[in-house]
Amino acid sequence: MDNLWNIGTVKAVMERHGFTFSKALGQNFLVNPSVCPKIAQLGNARKGFGVLEIGTGIGVLTNELAKGADKVVAVEIDSRLIPVLEETLAEYDNVKIINEDIMKLDLAKLINDEFAGLxxxxxxxxxxxxxxxxxxxLLEQRLPIKTITVMVQKEAGARLCAKMGTREMGAVTVAINYFATAKVLFNVSRGSFMPQPNVDSCVVQFELRDSTPEGVSDEKFFFKVVRGAFSQRRKTLCNxxxxxxxxDKASVIKAIELAGLDANVRPEKLSMQQMIDFSENLRKLI
Known part of the structure; x- marks a missing residue:
């Protein structure tokens, strides 16, 4: 169905199906005609690719993905949207809708079953x-994914795509840099959505690495250290x-100094290699 970004079309579809927005599910539908084609183009919705979409709304992005990709599997948690999508995506035979919680799905199996050869x-x-x-x-499961292209809150996007060793970074920054390279693709104003949220957004993309950084002997411990490092942002890495x-503080300080760092260093000053070195030193000392 065309014009899914049009406010009048959105309201008419919602009225036909008795659909109302759910605040609990954080639903804001895109009504800017330029955004979804851009996401589809930059997000690899093209021949030879299968696209896993998470959260469909009424299908405005799904529609654009289906035009370019060989296959689209869209996971939508809200069962009320399934009859809506059956109408708005009726013309596409390369789209499959799954009414599930993305966090509860076996994504490795889904990808293997649905995207063989793509x-x-x-x-x-x-x-x-x-x-x-x-x-x-998506990152931690080491799924066979090339890119993840996501609309996020603008402030969150800056943190997700921050460079290591900068003030904007946090624990999630380290994790993303560990598994992927990240960049902000473009900004999206709050007026592009219905209902209009209180913040602006941006579209970010993560290109998954072929291999993760070397030197981490225990990933579970490494990320425990990373979360701990940023658990109290105003404190030093040691504290x-x-x-x-x-x-024990003495052990933590020794681990910091063995990594070639000042004992009073703050976590946002560390590079990936320094974070790895610190974690490995600490693992041996405690």
Missing amino acids: EVAVCANLPYYITSPVIMA SVSSALGA
Whole structure:
């Protein structure tokens, strides 16, 4: 169905199906005609690719993805939208809708079953409250995905795509840099949505690395250290980690110094290699 971005079309479709927005699910539908074609183009919706879409709305992005990709599998948690999508996507035979919670699906099996012989990309317009958990689930499972292209809150996008060693970085920044390279593609104003949110958005993209950084002997411990390091942002690396992990300060300081860092360094000053070196030193000392 064309004109799915048109406010009049959106209202008419919603009225036909008795649909109302759910605040609990963070639903804001795109009504800017230029945004979804751009996401589809930059997000690898093209021949030879299968696209996993997370969160469909009424299908405005799904519609654009289906025009370019060989196959689209869209996962939508809200069962009320299924009859809406059956109408708005009726013309496409390369779209499959799955009414499930993305966090509860076996994504490796889904990709293997649905996208055999295809490269795989992920595209999503995610509710802000679930952005980081979904992105981390996709990355940590080491799925055979080329890119993840996601609409996020503008402020969150800056943090997700921050460079290591900069003030904007946080624990999620380290995790993303560990698994992928990240960049902001373009900004999207709050007026592009219905209902209009209180913040602006941006579209970010993560290109998954062929291999993760070397030197991490225990990933679970490494990310425990990373979360601990940024658990109290105003504190030094030593104070944050010792508090979060219940580690002796003397051991933490020694691990920091063995990594060639000042004992009073703050976590946002560390490069990826320094974070790895610190974690490995600490693992041996506690």
